[in-house]
Amino acid sequence: MEDNRYYVYIVSDSLGETASQVTKAAMNQFANKDYILKKYNYIRDVDAVNEIVAEASNHQSIIMYTTVIDELTFAIEHMCNEHNVICHDLMSPILIQFEKFFGEPAARKPGSMYKMDDDYFERVAAIEFAVKYDDGKDLRGLKYADVVLLGISRTSKTPLSMYLSHKNVKVANVPLVPEIPVAKEIHEVPRHKLIGLTNSPEKLNEVRIERLKALGLSSNVEYANFDRILEELDYADRVYRQLGCPVINVANKAIEETASIILEITGLNIKLK
Known part of the structure; x- marks a missing residue:
């Protein structure tokens, strides 16, 4: 072929x-x-x-x-x-x-x-942190994070975490699922560190179908169902309002653009300059 x-x-x-x-x-x-x-x-x-x-x-x-x-x-x-x-x-x-x-x-x-200076070792530590606390693997790490990203599936949580980690920012991210209550550890995170991520239902439907295809799975499953996506988005919005955290719609934004907004919201861009 x-x-x-x-x-x-x-x-x-x-x-x-x-x-x-x-x-x-x-x-x-x-x-x-x-x-x-x-x-x-x-x-x-x-x-x-x-x-x-x-x-x-x-x-x-x-x-x-x-x-x-x-x-x-x-x-x-x-x-x-x-x-x-x-x-x-x-x-x-x-x-x-x-x-x-x-x-x-x-x-x-x-x-x-990439000289082996303090900046280099801080970057390595941030990257290791992002990997360790990706996708809600260990909620104990939230209190040590510079930023905690929240969002339903396919809202760019992991790509953003990895991108920001290369800027020496320690990022943890936690998925939101309607059937799973918001963990108490999230409520303990200072509000200025929390960022909610959302996406358009059309874009989510598109990327979820592509994700299923990449895995060799049928697109006719609940994960890519439009009504299910609307339900998840509504749930995430309620969580964000309850937490009082800023929300970024990543639908038409590059990772770099969203990361820049996160740094500005959290004040970390000042730290990095």
Whole structure:
């Protein structure tokens, strides 16, 4: 069977976050394209580059890379030319301009953006916190959170938690289900830390059906039923009013936009500046 999908490869000699963010920002402008994103971090030898490019040559591929090691940059360019694979260097043009600006060569040291300083360890701790207290796994962690997100299924609780954790914010999130009473631990969280998330019923119906399809399940189940979704939204609204917490509708917002609103509401954007 012919594979008509596009493959976008991200290659980095470090964590690869710079390449990921730039690439995803660009891909958001092509929302109608079906593509597979493949990320390769901490690539430090030519053999690994050869394997990645050889794999990419089997598909409709583009390789976006941020490598500061000259040997790797040359290897990627050479191999992509050999295999007729499109590639784009995200780092070298910027470094060259700064070398001209400062009048001296760049250090060309991988991972310079992520030095092992206090900020790095705070970020790691925040990410571990988000994973540990995701989806209401352990409500004991709510009192230690900077932000507690509430919402019914598919209101972007987990993506927001992970995004904010990379900003050094400790986030816990708790699902709301009509059949399950609101836990007492939520009532003990200071109101300025609580954020309610909601979505339009149409969008929820759409994303839940897609979620079921991805899991290989039928869309004709209560989870994606429109009346059920309206019931859940109504329940969540009642909870938010009872708690007196601000509510954000994520229906037409990117994760970055919603996260920015959360930081502003909680005052954490001041802390991060």
